[in-house]
Amino acid sequence: MSWRSRRLMWFVYAPVAVLLLLIAAAIFIVATFDWNRLKPTINERVSQTIGRPFVIQGDITVSWAREPGEGGLAAWVPWPTLQARDIVIGNPDWAKQLQFAQLDAVRFRLAPLRLLFHHVEIPTLYVVRPRIDLERDAQGRATWDFTFGKSAQPSSWALDLHAVGFDHSEITFDDAVNKANLKITVEPLQQAIPYDQIVAQQSADAAEQAGKVAGAGARQAVAKANAKDESRPGSTHAAYQFAWQAEGRYQGEPVKGTGKTGGVLALQQTDQPFPLQANIHVDDSHIAFVGTFTDPLHLAALDIRLWFSGASMAKLYPLIGVTLPDTPPFATQGHLKANLKRGDSHFSYENFRGRVGGSDIAGNVTFDTGGPRPKLAGEVKSQVLRFADLAPLIGADTNAEKQRRGDATPQPSDKALPVEPFRTDRWRAMDADVQFSAGHIVRDASLPIDALSTHVVMDNGVLRLDPLSFDLAGGKVNSNLSLDGSRTPMQGNIKLGARHLKLKELFPKFEPMRTSFGEINGDATLDARGNSVSELLGTSSGEVKLLMNDGAISKALLETAGLNVGNIIISKLFGDKTVKINCAASDLAATNGLFQTRLFVFDTEDATVNIDGTVNFANEKLDLDVHPNSKGLRVLSLRSPLYVKGTLKNPDVGVQPGPLILRGGGAVALGVLAAPVAALLPLVVTSKGEPDNACAAVLEQMRNPSKATPPSTKNPPKTAQKQ
Structure with a gap:
C-alpha cells in the first residue's frame, strides 16, 4: 500500500476511531459514575418544581440494557434503567401529617437518543410500595393539589410518560368537607384474573345484594338486566392484577369496600383500558361497578356497569351528589359513561333498569356538573307502578317507614293534616329536567288511578310538575304544581282540573254506585x-x-x-x-x-x-x-x-x-x-x-226557585241496568 493510500485511510478512519473511543469512554464514565452525587441537585430542583419538600434518602442506581422494541442502529444503543430508593414528599404546612408520600423506590427506563432532541421519553414509571396521605381541610385546601413553579421562559424539554405501574400500596384519606376518614390498602393478586370472570362475579353479587335490600322482584329484575348486558359484544382483554379494600366512615356513616384493579395505567394509549371493579357499602346503601377507565391525562372515557341498591334513593345524595326523592327500597343496573373534567363533567346512566319497592323503572338520565348548578336530565318510565311506592315522594309514607329511615316528624295528636315537612334543603343543590310516565298503576281497588305522567323541572330551588296528569276513575286529572323551595316559607301554587271521573269506578265496592251514570x-x-x-x-x-x-x-x-x-x-x-x-x-x-x-x-x-x-x-x-x-x-x-x-x-x-x-x-x-x-x-x-x-x-x-221543578219528581236520573 502506498504512502498516499495509507494517509487517506488515516483521514477516513481516524475520526471514526476517535468517536468510538469517546463513546466507550462515555459509557465507562456513565456506568461507573456515582449518581448519588446528583441527589442534592435533584432534590432541590424537584422541590422547587412541586412546591413541596422532596428528598431521595436512598441510593440512585443505573443499569443498562438494549431495548428489544428498537430497530436499526438504535437497537445497539443500550437504554438506562434508573432507580431511586426511599423517597419522601412533604405536605404543606397546614396539613396534619408531615409527609404526603413515602415510596420505597421509583424505577423507570429512559430512551437515550431522544435526549439529543430535548425529549424525555419514559415507557413506564413504576412506583414501589407507596404510602400516601390524602387530606382536605374544612376550607377546601387539599394536599393533592400541587403548586408547580413557573419559569420565566418555557422549557425546551418535553416529557413523554406512557404509563404508570404500582404494587402494594397504603392510602389514608381524611376529608373534612365530606366528613370522610378512610384507610385503603392495595395488594397484588396471586395471579391475574380475566376481565370477563370479574364481570360475571360482580353481576351475580349485585343481583344477590338487590334481593337482600329490595326483595325477590328486584333480584330478578337486576339478574335479567345483567343477562341482557352480558349478551352484548365488547368485553375487554384486560386483566385484574391487584385487590383493594377500604374501611372507615363517610358522612358519618360506616363504609366498607372491596374491589380489584389493573396493574399498569396507560396515560396516553386509549386502546389499553385500565380495569376497575368495586363493591362499596355505606350504611344501608350499596354501590357496585365493573368496567374500564382510559385516557386519564384528559380524565375521560369512563365506561362501567353500575349497580345501586339501598333503603331509599335519597340516601345516595351524600355519595353521588345527586338530589333524589325518598323512595322505598330500590335496586338498579345500567351503564355509566363519563367525560370527566374538573368543574364540568358529563355523566350518562344509560339503559338502566330496576325496581323501586314493587314498581319497575327504566330509562336514560344524564348529569352535568357545569353551569351554575349540576343538572339531572332524562326520561324515566315504569310499565307497572305500585301506587304505594309514590307515597314517600309526596310525604305520605307510613310513620313506620319514616322511623325506619330515621327522619320521622311526630304528628300532633290534635292534628288531622300531615305536618311532615318537605325536604327542600337540597333543592338548590342541583337542577333537573326529567320526564316520568307510568303505563299501568297497581293500587287498591278504592283508588282507581290507572296511568300517570309528569314533567319534573327543578330550577334553582323551584320545583315544577308541569304538567302532572293521571287517569282516574275513567276520567282525567290535569294539573300544574309549583313549589318554590328557594323561599322561606316555601311558596306553592296548584291549578287542577278533574274531568269525567265516573262514580261507579271511583267507588267500585259501593253497591249503590255500581249502576250509576254519574x-x-x-x-x-x-x-x-x-x-x-x-x-x-x-x-x-x-x-x-x-x-x-x-x-x-x-x-x-x-x-x-x-x-x-x-x-x-x-x-x-x-x-x-x-x-x-x-x-x-x-x-x-x-x-x-x-x-x-x-x-x-x-x-x-x-x-x-x-x-x-x-x-x-x-x-x-x-x-x-x-x-x-x-x-x-x-x-x-x-x-x-x-x-x-x-x-x-x-x-x-x-x-x-x-x-x-x-x-x-x-x-x-x-x-x-x-x-x-x-x-x-x-x-x-x-x-x-x-x-x-x-x-x-x-x-x-x-x-229561579219559582219556575224549576225538583229533579226528584220531574226527571229522575237514569241508571244502568244490572247485568
Whole structure:
C-alpha cells in the first residue's frame, strides 16, 4: 500500500476511531459514575418544581440494557434503567401529617437518543410500595393539589410518560368537607384474573345484594338486566392484577369496600383500558361497578356497569351528589359513561333498569356538573307502578317507614293534616329536567288511578310538575304544581282540573254506585306558603269548585273514605241508610286558609241540604251550619238544622237549639246564589251525561226557585241496568 493510500485511510478512519473511543469512554464514565452525587441537585430542583419538600434518602442506581422494541442502529444503543430508593414528599404546612408520600423506590427506563432532541421519553414509571396521605381541610385546601413553579421562559424539554405501574400500596384519606376518614390498602393478586370472570362475579353479587335490600322482584329484575348486558359484544382483554379494600366512615356513616384493579395505567394509549371493579357499602346503601377507565391525562372515557341498591334513593345524595326523592327500597343496573373534567363533567346512566319497592323503572338520565348548578336530565318510565311506592315522594309514607329511615316528624295528636315537612334543603343543590310516565298503576281497588305522567323541572330551588296528569276513575286529572323551595316559607301554587271521573269506578265496592251514570267534574286554583301539607293548606288562597251528579252516599262510605266530619253529618241527617244524590255542588273561596262556602248543596230524593260557613285549615276549626229542606214527608231529622263545630280531628255535630237563618241574610235568595251557581254551570256543560243532567235542574232551581221543578219528581236520573 502506498504512502498516499495509507494517509487517506488515516483521514477516513481516524475520526471514526476517535468517536468510538469517546463513546466507550462515555459509557465507562456513565456506568461507573456515582449518581448519588446528583441527589442534592435533584432534590432541590424537584422541590422547587412541586412546591413541596422532596428528598431521595436512598441510593440512585443505573443499569443498562438494549431495548428489544428498537430497530436499526438504535437497537445497539443500550437504554438506562434508573432507580431511586426511599423517597419522601412533604405536605404543606397546614396539613396534619408531615409527609404526603413515602415510596420505597421509583424505577423507570429512559430512551437515550431522544435526549439529543430535548425529549424525555419514559415507557413506564413504576412506583414501589407507596404510602400516601390524602387530606382536605374544612376550607377546601387539599394536599393533592400541587403548586408547580413557573419559569420565566418555557422549557425546551418535553416529557413523554406512557404509563404508570404500582404494587402494594397504603392510602389514608381524611376529608373534612365530606366528613370522610378512610384507610385503603392495595395488594397484588396471586395471579391475574380475566376481565370477563370479574364481570360475571360482580353481576351475580349485585343481583344477590338487590334481593337482600329490595326483595325477590328486584333480584330478578337486576339478574335479567345483567343477562341482557352480558349478551352484548365488547368485553375487554384486560386483566385484574391487584385487590383493594377500604374501611372507615363517610358522612358519618360506616363504609366498607372491596374491589380489584389493573396493574399498569396507560396515560396516553386509549386502546389499553385500565380495569376497575368495586363493591362499596355505606350504611344501608350499596354501590357496585365493573368496567374500564382510559385516557386519564384528559380524565375521560369512563365506561362501567353500575349497580345501586339501598333503603331509599335519597340516601345516595351524600355519595353521588345527586338530589333524589325518598323512595322505598330500590335496586338498579345500567351503564355509566363519563367525560370527566374538573368543574364540568358529563355523566350518562344509560339503559338502566330496576325496581323501586314493587314498581319497575327504566330509562336514560344524564348529569352535568357545569353551569351554575349540576343538572339531572332524562326520561324515566315504569310499565307497572305500585301506587304505594309514590307515597314517600309526596310525604305520605307510613310513620313506620319514616322511623325506619330515621327522619320521622311526630304528628300532633290534635292534628288531622300531615305536618311532615318537605325536604327542600337540597333543592338548590342541583337542577333537573326529567320526564316520568307510568303505563299501568297497581293500587287498591278504592283508588282507581290507572296511568300517570309528569314533567319534573327543578330550577334553582323551584320545583315544577308541569304538567302532572293521571287517569282516574275513567276520567282525567290535569294539573300544574309549583313549589318554590328557594323561599322561606316555601311558596306553592296548584291549578287542577278533574274531568269525567265516573262514580261507579271511583267507588267500585259501593253497591249503590255500581249502576250509576254519574260523574265528578271539578276545578281548583290555590296559592299557598309553608313547608308541609298542613302549612300549605293553612295559608292557601283561591277557589275550589266541584260538581257531582247521579250518585249515592252513606255513613259507611264516608267512614271508609276517612271523611270523619261527613259521616257524622250524614248519620245525623239520614241515619245509616244509603242516600241517593241527584246532585252535589260546591263553590269554596279560600283566603289565608279560611275556606268560605259560596255555595255548598247536595240534593237527594228526601231533601235538599244547604251547608254554609267556614273551614279554617290554619287551626283546623269548623264553623258550619247544615240546613236540610225535606221533600214530601216532614221527617224530624230532615227539618232540623245542624251545627258543625270542633276540629277536623274531633268534630262536634249537633242540632241547632233554635231556628237557623242562613248566613248572608238568606242565601236562597236569587241575588246571593246567582254568581256561584253561574260559576258552576261550565262544569255541567263539561259533563257528558244525559241531556236531563240532574245538576242542571238543581242549579236552575236555585237560580229561579219559582219556575224549576225538583229533579226528584220531574226527571229522575237514569241508571244502568244490572247485568
